[in-house]
Amino acid sequence: MSATPKVVAAAVPARPSGQPAHAAAAEALLDTWLASRGWQAFAFQRAVWQAWWRGESGLLHAPTGAGKTLAVLLGPLALARLQQDAQGGGRSATRGVRLLWITPMRALASDSAGALRAAVETLGLDWQVAVRTGDTASAERARQDRGLPQILVTTPESLTLMLASATRLAALDTLTGVIVDEWHELLGSKRGVQVELALAHLRQRLPRLQVWGMSATLGNLEEARDTLLAGAPGALVHGAVEKRLLVESLIPATLERFPWAGHLGMRQLDGVVALIEAVPGTLVFTNTRAQSEIWYQALLERRPDWAGELALHHGSIDREVRRWVEEGLRSGSLRCVVCTSSLDLGVDFAPVAQVLQIGSPKGVARLAQRAGRSGHAPGQTSRVVCVPTHAFELLEAAATRRALLAGRIEARMPVAGPxxxxxxxxxxxxxxxxxxxxxxxxxxxxxxxxxxxxxxxxxxxxxxxxxxxxxxxxxxxxxxxxxxxxxxxxxxxxxxxxxxxxxxxxIVADGSMEVRFLRGARLGQVEEGFIARLSKGDCFSFAGRVLELVRVDGMTALVRAARGTRATVPRWQGGKMPLSSELAHGVRTLLAEWQAAHLPEDRQAAHLPEDRQAVHLPVDRHADGTTGDRPQSTQKPLEPELQALAPILRLQQRWSGLPTPDTLLMERISTREGWHLFVFPCAGRRVHGALAALLAWRLAQRQPVSFSMAWNDYGLELVTAEAGHFTDAALAAALQGTPDGTQGEPDGDPDAALRAALLGSLNAxxxxxxxxxxxxxxxxxxxxxxxxxxxxxxxxxxxxxxxxxxxxxxxxxxxxxxxxxxxxxxxxLGFAEVRAFLHDLPRRTLRITEPPQVTPFAFPLLVERLRERISTESLADRVARMQRQLEQAADAR
Amino acid sequence: MRAEDVTVAHQSHAVQLAGTVVQAWSCRALYWAPERTLLVADMHLGKAATLRHAGIAVPGGTGAATLERLAEVIALTRAERVIVLGDLVHARAGCTQALDALVQAWRARQPAFAWDLLGGNHDRSAGVDDSLLGRWGLGQIAEGCVLGPFRLAHHPHAHPDAYVLCGHTHPAIRLQGPGRDRARLPCFWFGPTIGVLPAFGVLTGHFDVRPAAGDQVLAVGDGFIQPV
Incomplete structure (x- = not known):
């Protein structure tokens, strides 16, 4: 619902034929009510009401803040109001619970209830709204057991808990509808399955139960609807209000030609400070809690005058503190909040002027969700600035922008049969x-x-x-x-x-410990494993402060403010998110376009030095000529991100080549460390980890050898001390999974063979x-x-x-x-993606190069592997030295 | 069971302790040759049944496997006496007729050896009594009983006069290899005054210990024992 009187063209006829009689009355009631406030309904809201009045179920897909709560709510509320009027407005005309509102996060439940209560009151409806979650006090639960409110806001777990009691389950028999908020959050998880099962049980008792879900944008909305509705027919309504979305990148003045992960970040600090300074409210999203701690400290160090206007928000921080931060955002008293996915969800958010994303968003939907935190009201522009912490993240930012413009959003697959x-x-x-x-x-x-x-x-x-x-x-x-x-x-x-x-x-969380000051104030929760690695007197950074561990008392870590400044930042579980396959596809396409624009195919072949050979895999099984992601027209100007990356890409091209959708680039090189093989499928970290293990395993089956491995979102590396393992024939055979590389899988289930090989290749x-x-x-x-x-x-x-x-x-x-x-x-192991990659291989040209030096794409992998062995400080020194040597080599040629 | 019948690989490691030498076995038992005595701790028989009684579906066979392991190490060392350093059984709910029959039948198959129990906290709360001791052919010894230079106990409390050998804590050690190679293994933990045996039972959990400098720690796994 919008207070702006702007008229939105209604795509849905106001009164379609076949609408039941009460629908006309309900619609008239809402129209009068809307007119009295000078409001205008959006077409999608009307579509949902009408579907509700026809007794239908469905899924509403709309961005946050577009008025979706009223879309799903006003249908049943209008009916209830009609019924109340018909009964002469007597108190509690409708006994028992009518609507169940399911929210994925306990923390959101009371916010949701507030919004629902406001709608109920403004419609003059004599209904109660109450919350029942794991946080609900037992007195309140007991009160609810004596009589449920008409609208009950709850979580999947609390709903399931009601099924575990015969009387509580019977109390749900008055339900007419269930509304599942943020269904996309539940869909890909076991909690989603829990909701499916609970709904199936309720439907079997109440065959006319209406179920509506609300979802952010997904690549598989129809599947999301069918999962929620158990395959029964239902509406899929798209929120018509499109917000303008602006994706920009903070491009550093200079880029290293040999970038490595995490290094670039802090060099962007001044740029980030300038962006924050320019507007009144900024959200700085990071991908990990550790990263948010680091950025919060760094911002405060650079701008001590911002103390009090700068806040930190992540899932481990004490709930009261988080609440205070959210309140500060609402009232506009905070200049900037550094946060993690803890602020991805949430109703009723004050719009901020801009959103910064530190590091790659790693997913299209993720960035869209975060960008939506700015310019929250319908019709406004959402602006997000990506701050790369790694040169290649510029590619990812550009690919995300394109995917958003093209509407290519990740799908979220429902969990099957756990x-x-x-x-x-x-x-x-x-x-x-x-x-x-x-x-x-x-x-x-x-x-x-x-x-x-x-x-x-x-x-x-x-x-x-x-x-x-x-x-x-x-x-x-x-x-x-x-x-x-x-x-x-x-x-x-x-x-x-x-x-x-x-x-x-x-949901399973690792054992967590409370962090508390000696004097008693609570700071939040940190994983047990982190505290276990600390000794008394060690300092660590948490909740935006530097703390000294005094002692551990049961499941509480007692701390005091530290005097020193050197601190360890806790590493929370969760950690590294792989690049989504949509984004990986986008990155490959961008690289292909750049390649096409800068070096035509024929010239490239002509200039190929002797030591770079193109080996074609025998194409037999899937030679249908389809190429899913062939580059499009190359004449339009390239994105600024790509222009900034040009020196790196040019060097990569000069020394080796670029990974594109139609080629699989591999680099062979020997250093003092041994014989390296780099492979660049550009398919995301998870796939590369599994592929590295699979390749190593298959190579070692030809000839016993041991490899060390590394992988990132762009590729993987195998290293061995002995020569002769990375021959063209050996590589072709290892990729195809056959001993000699000449024939396909033997008879039988090829999936089963791949599954066995994957499990066998890892410490499964x-x-x-x-x-x-x-x-x-x-x-x-x-x-x-x-x-x-x-x-x-x-x-x-x-x-x-x-x-x-x-x-x-x-x-x-x-x-x-x-x-x-x-x-x-x-x-x-991303089995489905690994299988898709191997399936697609025969179509791709296998291109093996022997670059004179470690290439820009290979360099981060080299560092990734070293990272496991040496401390960060000496790592930084070593990396700097290697970078200098490579830069000299690059300039010399 | 005879030594020739043992088909599973077991390994032992000699440890200098309290002026003598003990053999630590990879199957989590400690052998002291001068008195042909084998020490084990924390067998927790009947734990699976206790869990099942509480509605936790644990498969059968863990108790039999624990006893089988004990038979193997008795055969390999030709021990004449076995002392359990406490927590022979897990809980009252697990002391079922089936367990009774299992232990009695097992005892009947073994060559003659003296078997003594030094009662632990679990044995007490499970209600181990003379009748059970009699049926299983167990003698009873007290906390603080002396074996050569050692003082035997269930709980790890130091004693001024003698080196203490005990159980109760189920020690385990975390090992870190190159790269992401990590393992957590039960261990023997010999400090300056107290030596703790790993839990012997197949269905027993372990708790990480933080050895001090100078402590001897031996990690045990399937068929190997390794000083760390």
């Missing part, structure tokens, strides 16, 4: 009203996540919760779910039921053990205890890694182990 979430769901229902397997299987199979659930997997899951394993080795001492006289599956032990309710949820057991942590918690195998649980709880604690080892040895057929393997393949 057994751990299914186990949790069955236990939840068994803890509540109980279930009957045949009916429940039908219900579960209505969801997208489990529509292909096999009978065998279902049978295993039932055995698992009833017997603790397969029936052949049933354990008499196992107690969890039992079948009662009526054939209902139920949890009967109160302790087991209580423990299950305590541990519902799918260790990765799976780590992945199993989350699975074990979701499936209820490890229990983290709860306040007041004493020795008896400790006796039943077992670590997930111990459990993983025991299951691998004593129950290797356990489906949760299979899931750990799948998740490692999909999430850690």
């Amino acid at each position: 057994i751990d979430v299914l186990v949790q769901h069955l236990l939840t229902l068994a803890t509540g009203a109980g279930f009957r397997p045949a009916a429940l299987l039908q219900e579960v199979r209505t969801t997208r996540a489990y529509r292909e659930l096999s009978d065998a997997d279902w049978a295993w899951t039932l055995e698992f919760i009833q017997h603790g394993g397969c029936a052949l080795q049933a354990y008499p001492d196992y107690r969890k779910v039992a079948i009662d006289a009526d054939g209902l599956w139920r949890v009967q032990e109160p302790t087991i039921a209580r423990r299950h309710r305590m541990s519902i949820g799918t 057991a260790e990765l799976q053990r780590r992945q199993f942590r989350e699975i074990a918690r979701v499936a209820g195998l490890v229990f983290q205890g709860y306040p007041g649980s004493g020795k008896s709880a400790r006796q039943v604690q077992v670590s997930s890694s111990l459990l993983f080892d025991v299951l691998s040895r004593f129950d290797p057929g356990n489906l949760l182990l299979r899931q750990a393997q799948q998740e490692v393949l999909e999430r850690e």
Whole structure:
């Protein structure tokens, strides 16, 4: 809804035929109400109301701040108001909960409730709005159990918790609709699956339940809708309000020809200070919490006069402090906030004048979301300035801009069929009203996540919760779910039921410690592993201060303000985000365009020195001639980012070549360190990590050898001390996965062979053990205890890694182990992307060069590998020396 | 079981301690030859059943594997006496009839050896009594019992007169190799006055220790023992 009286052309007819009678009344009511305020509805808002009045479900896709809350809310509210008027305005005409509002973040729940309450009041509706999340006090919960409000704002976990109680579930029978906010946040995660299962259960009880989702822009909106609606037909409404989006880059005056990650950042400090100075409000987004700490300190050091106007906001900072910062943003008292994805979400945000992005956004959707934080109101321009910390991030900024203009946004794939979430769901229902397997299987199979659930997997899951394993080795001492006289599956032990309710949820955080001043003030949370590496008296940077560790007391790190300035910055988990495949594609295309503009294809071939050979892989299987990402017209002027990069690209071209969509560039070079192979697929860090391991493994199978490896978003490096491993034939064979490089895969499932090779090439057991942590918690195998649980709880604690080892040895057929393997393949190794890359290979020309020196693209990989071995300080010295030598070589030729 | 029957690789390492030499075994047992005595700590039998009782699905076989490991090291060392330094069993809920039958049958298959339990905190809370000791053929010894130059205990409390050998803490050590090569392994941890054995049970967790300079730490894994 907008207060601006600007008329938006309605694409949707005001009263389409076939609209039910109450719809006309509801629309008239809203029109009158809108007119009385001088407001005008957007076409998409009207479209959603009308769909609601027709009883439809759907997905609304609109940017933040475009008025989507009122779009999904006013439909049901108008109906309720009509009903209230018809009943003579008596108090609480409609008893019981009518709408469920699901939000992905607890922290957003009260903000959402505020916005909903305002809408309810202004429409003169006698409805209550309340919040129920993990933070809700028990007194408030008890009050809600006596009578739910008409609108309940909750999280996926709290909704699931209501399914774990027969009476709470029955209290939801008055629902007419469920609205899922920020569905894109939930979609790609197990929490999304949790929502799918809960909705399936509600739908089965309430066949006319209407479900609406709201989503930011995604590459697969239809799939997002179908997942939310379990495949049932539904509307997909696009928010018509497009904001102008301006993406710029802060281009440094000089660029090193041999860049390495993280180094350039602080040299941009003055430019960043100037940008912040120029306008009243700036958000500085960083990709990691550590980076935000560093930038906050650096800005404050450069501009001490900004103390009090500069704030820090990330997920580990104490909630009260974060609230204060958000308030400061709203009131405009802060000049600048340095933040992480902690400010990606959120309702009712004060628009800031500009957004800075430190480092590459690594994804198109991510930058769009962040840019949307400026010029928040409909019709205004959003402006984001990318601040590269690495020369190649200029490429990424340019590629992001193009992708945004072309509307190429990443898809977010729904999670398919996780057994751990299914186990949790069955236990939840068994803890509540109980279930009957045949009916429940039908219900579960209505969801997208489990529509292909096999009978065998279902049978295993039932055995698992009833017997603790397969029936052949049933354990008499196992107690969890039992079948009662009526054939209902139920949890009967109160302790087991209580423990299950305590541990519902799918998000797993590492053990975190509270950081607190000796005098008592809380600063926030930091990961246990970080504190464990510190000794008493060590200094570290946290929440924008330099702190000295005094002592550790249980799960609290007690600190005092440090006098010194040398500090370690905590490294939080999460860390490095791979370049999205859309962005990687964009980067490859840009490079191809630059190449085409600066050196025509024929000249390039003619000038190819003898030592650079083009080797063509035998093209057999996929010779359909399709080239997904061939460069377009090259006549338009190149982006400023590319112009700035010209010296680097020219040198890269002179010494070797550029990675483009149609070639796979490989560089062979020997140094004092040994024989290096650089490969530049430009496909993102995750794929390169898996490819490096795969190539090393396949090369070593020809001839035993050991490699050290490095990878980044552009390519990978293998190094070995012995000569003769990187011959053309060996490389072609290793890429194709055949011993001699002449023929394709043997008969059988080529995916299975690749899967086995990938798992075999890595320390896959260790990765799976780590992945199993989350699975074990979701499936209820490890229990983290709860306040007041004493020795008896400790006796039943077992670590997930111990459990993983025991299951691998004593129950290797356990489906949760299979899931750990799948998740490692999909999430850690990017199996689908690796497969797509290998599939696409025959189409590409394999170009192997032997450059005279380490090239600009290879240099960061060299540094990446060194980084693991030596301390940062000596690394910086060594890198500087190498850079000087390479610069001299570049100038000499 | 005879030494020839042991098919699994086990490795031992000699450690100078309190003026004598002990053999630390990769299967987490400590052997002192002069009295042909084998020490193990923290077997936690019945832990799987305890977990299952609480609704945590743990497969069977861990208790049998723990006992099998003990039989192997007894066969290899030809020990005549085995002392458990506490926490033989995990909890009351795990002391099932099935466990009783398992241990009795196992004991019947082994050659004769003296078997003593020095009770630990878990044994006490699980209610290990004379009847159970009798059925399993276990003798009982007290905290502070003397073995040559050593004082045996469950808890790691130093003593002014003798070097203490004990369990209870389930020590583990983190190792870091080149690059991203990392491992966390159970370990023997010999300090100046106290030596701690790794937990012997197959289904036991471990806790990181921070050895002081001069401490001897031996990491153990499948078939290997390695001073670090």
